[in-house]
Amino acid sequence: MTLWHAIIVAAFVAAAPALLAGEIPPDARRSGYTFMGPDTRAMQDDDTANPGMLFVLDGEALWAKKTGSAGKACADCHGDARGSMKGVAARYPAFDKTLNRPVTLDQRINLCRANHQQTTALPYESRDLLALSAFVSHQSRGVAITAGDDPELKPFVEQGHALFMQREGQLNLACTNCHDDNFNKRLAGAPITQAQPTGYPLYRLEWQTLGSLERRLRSCMTGVRAQAYDYGAPELVALELYLMSRARGLPMETPAVRP
Amino acid sequence: MAALINVPAKAKRGDIIEIRTLTSHIMETGFRHTADGALVPRNIITGFTCRYNGAEIFRADLFPAIAANPYLSFFTIAKESGKFEFEWIGDNGYSSTASASITVE
């Protein structure tokens, strides 16, 4: 690199201290929504035609349902989710002081069930957990993502970033190779997005059902022929945390629809 | 099973209104196989009916090629105030209903 190049790059990096190496600058961040065709976008836009909303409805019912030996419903502590849950999903994964690590929204729901409702955890990707997660996340629709701002999360964001940059699998690809370097191009006919998780849990046409970000990450890993981490693994949580912090500023869209 | 119904709450007599329905159902085609090669049996909604104050105004026969969480939109003339009743029936004795009211002035 010439001296001029080095100075310009240094100036650019210095002017945007929040960006980690290779990250998309805030004004260039785009939701996956902008990569979809008009018909799929129309499916997301209409709440009465968005299949993800069926799960939000189920979640609303579960929110009010008393459960566990404590005989409590989410509503008994949290009241009307429309108020109490607004903005929550936009700052998840969040740091849990007791566990001393970040937890995803799904994990938080299960922690509540164990600690406050005295009932069993819902299995990952189960219909009930997805419905509750969709209902809670839906209350943050339109709220700008702020996940990762907590200074206690810094080492975990960095862990997630390292995972994002690490090549893996038989295809030897890192997340960054496609989602930072090649978004807007196509892979086997489908547009490569920036991988901004603004709408999770979302209804993916490929799954024909609602699914979590962890499911999507595991599919990506399988896609590059890597062994996917288990649901709830610290690596997936770190990746989710990093991805959400990388999407900082974009508004939540849950429940999104994606091809 | 959850259903999302979109019917205008109010309409003028003679207006042509659009009715949209969306219901949860896996619509298992009967053509898929598990990892061990076993056939996953068909489990779909086979029929949908809409009644307007008791009279059938729309009926559909559905096949495995209808996508999961079936969405159906159709039209009717707003005649009188009253109730729309929706019914989905399917394999394995599946049956689900929903309803929506309309005020026609």
Add this chain to the structure above:
Amino acid sequence: MQTTRRQFLSIAGGVTVAGTIPIVTLRPLEATPAMLGTAIRNIVGEAQIRTGKVKLDIPPLVENGNTVPITVSVASPMTATDYVRSIHIFNEKNPQPNIGNFHLTPASGRAQVSTRIRLADTQKVVAIARLSDDTFWQVSTEIVVTLAACTEEMN
């Protein structure tokens, strides 16, 4: 030369179409144009199918074949004496040729139905309308279906 499954089935399909309602004992991976023809004849009988009046609104390039939005509309005054009785949608290459049959009444106001369908591959979609005078009208469109980029496994 070994007979491929596709060749065998197209022979079988051709034989059964001759005048009888076929009993499909084999379940092919792909429908053939013969099966599509048979499914259409099951609805239409011996009547002539005219082209026109029916419009198929479907994305020409589909993002995911699992959920394809489709709207069929038929130009019709929808009066008590001149209306669309039913709309039938078929496809060419899914395992089964039928997609859906939709039954309307004069009180429908507009002969238009929307739904979401599954398309297994790039193929032809056919929509046929039956009018109150028992004439049949059709339209067909070729739809391109791309595959999802990464293989989704049971996880």
